[in-house]
Amino acid sequence: MKQQPLISVLVPAYNHEKFIRKTLDSILEDDYSNKELIILNDGSTDNTEQEIEAWLKDNKGNIPVIYKYQKNCGISKTRNSLIEKSNGAFLVFISSDDYLLQEGIRKRFNYLADNPEKLAVFSDCIVVDENDHIISESGLSGYYSANKENLKSDKKRKKELVTNWSVPGGTLMIKRETYNKFQYDESLLIEDLDFYLKLVSQNKLGFIDEKVSAYRVHGANTCMKDENWVKIQKDIINTYKKNLKRFSFSLQLRMLYKMAINYKPLLIYKLKKKVN
Template identity: 30%
Template sequence: MGYLVSVIIPVYNSEKYIEDTIKSILNQTYDDIEIITIDDGSSDESAKVIKELISIYKGKKTIKYYYQENSGVSIARNSGIEKATGKYIAFMDSDDLWKDTKIEAQMKMIEKTSMKACYCGFLDFFQEDNLTKKRKMKLLSGRILYDFLKDDVICWTGTWVMEKSLVDKNNIRFTENCNWGEDLEFFFKIAAITEVCCVGEYLALYRIRPNSLTTSSSFLKRSEDIHVLINLDKWMKQNADKLIYKNIDKISNLIYQFRIPFSLINYTYAYINTSSNEDIHKNFNSVYEKLYTNHMKNLSLINGLKSLKLYVKLYLMRFRLYKYRPRKNLE
């Protein structure tokens, strides 16, 4: 008999996928799992699908269903944390999948290393073609925060298992009313307060649906996660006594000199490369503000080649944007 793992799933209009998602948890080779679904005001048949599964597996598996008025994924996840009764918690989106051995492999690694949090590799799962693809990432253990901030380690939400006490004792929750980056902020904080072990296998599948691919307009919105990063820097300084890192300035420098420009540049670059000339012209002021914000002045070579690539992208975009300028020339 192992420790109970509470798997928290925020659900919003996921009737087509939630059954497969839940079954990938039910099929885990690790038995001591409770599934907590938080229905964030779905208007489809998600609730019906979940309740049918609860009925089918009653007495065999623990599946819990809770409903809330539409409040966003962060509030749903936070509600799941409050309702979780396991010593460990894990998170899963309502359309993603796990390989059968994921939780068992991670719990064994936690036991082996005595670390309180664990992540694993993941695959992009292209639903339309039924293909999977590995992302280029390092699978490191121990003090991973610097590598995490540098985007060398990619710890997606569905890859984690951690002691619930970590988030409770340190009052770590997902930032509410935040559309982008709330998951990164949460897991950056986890990596700042504890060493993290890693299962060097790709045991989670991030589903990419044809109709859910990021649209060009949403790339501009995604750059709003810089506010999350600014808040993260403040949190690090306010909670310095809780961190396993003593050089707070190094963390702050990585946030401001790399991670914030990284977000602004990459999302704006994606927007420009997926948008029509007409759309770019229409959103000229918004794009201009992102490419000439004071945050760009902080960009440095702190992250070597990755930082250099950001400089290249930045100047390519500024050059391209020049032809879309209004009558007034760019400064």
């Protein structure tokens, strides 16, 4: 029987003491056997460190693990550092508040094995709250507003991602060679939009309509913090701007429209702040 390739599961951990054990348990319990776990604690200030160390002690020898602690660097730099520390031919990110669903790794690997022209594949997920209650059975079309029929089509996927970005975290698998061409932009707080646009612009991104993970929604999500709102709006505008040349003229017009939509609330916010 042919040896399964090594798959690295990469966990950027930050202040998720309540959720990190479930994340790590889900990786261990996933049925894909040839995998390694890489955890990078990005300067957590709660008990995430202690929870990770306790889990590692309880599960010593059950899975190959690399664990490192660093001063807080932000999500994009942490993702790039995790990639550098990994050894797998395929890479899966899962945040320290989310968790994998059974067969989530295998389903994505099978797609990439059957579609060698693709560098990456993303999928659907369920959405849960901080108590593991299911909020939505589909992160793409239930919690967000993606048209999954468009995502299934190579011809329509590009337009769907450009005009209707609706992809939760924790659903992407990437071939290692992808990072020879693309890396996460460390200046961005919302780093995945830029990464997806780069991939889909070259028709290197696939999609499978399978639920492979649980995306957790709670008050500490990066995108939900009020202090990050302005930065996120600017990041979205700058991401579309820097990727404009990768797309056709018709999609460029749509991207300019998206930039205008995100600029409007920024302008209102600045005007209100100036008045106050």
